[in-house]
Amino acid sequence: MKNRAEEFRDDLRARRTVRSYSERAIPEGVIEYCLEAALTAPSGANQQPWHFVVIRDPVIKKKIRTAAEAEERAFYSGRAPDEWLEALRSLGTDEHKPFLETAPVLIAVFAKNYEIRDSGQRRKNYYVQESVGISTGILITALHRCGLSMLTHTPSPMGFLNEILDRPVNERAYLLLVVGYASDDAVVPEIEKKKLSDVASFF
């Protein structure tokens, strides 16, 4: 058991967020299995308040890139407070998001605060943020274990995803996962993860 825990930790320690992708395609069926892994997540009252949209179509990817870059331009050139920009400086991010077109797959994750019954009535979902977060975490872990790279991208606001992907009003875009293989010239910033003793207490 301890060996399995250690191996799993070491495998996950090798994950890095990647912002530069090659166009190499992902083998067929892999994304589907990873999504099925994500669907096993625990959720409030087992309501499974999520929807995943897998985008491979270059025309849709282009639309998403154009809309996301418009939001990011507003973010970097005014909307973001200085303190936020300062926190991002070491990552070297800016409003240019070419990976939204080069990466072979984008997965838009939607959270459903309520369901719309056939009668039109609303049924509330519980612990939506927690549930969708857990499911997305499992998805990220599954993709990483397949040897894929990814980026958890959150252009803000993300309302344009409902429009482009034709999602109903009870769904809110939660994040956009960019998935593929790192380009040969991809670089990652020098960052460190906190140590266990910094973030965990044992009694």
Ligand code: IYR
């Ligand atoms: N959404 C912007 C800004 C951004 C915000 C956070 I918090 C990050 O960890 C990284 C980026 C962007 O994608 O550039």
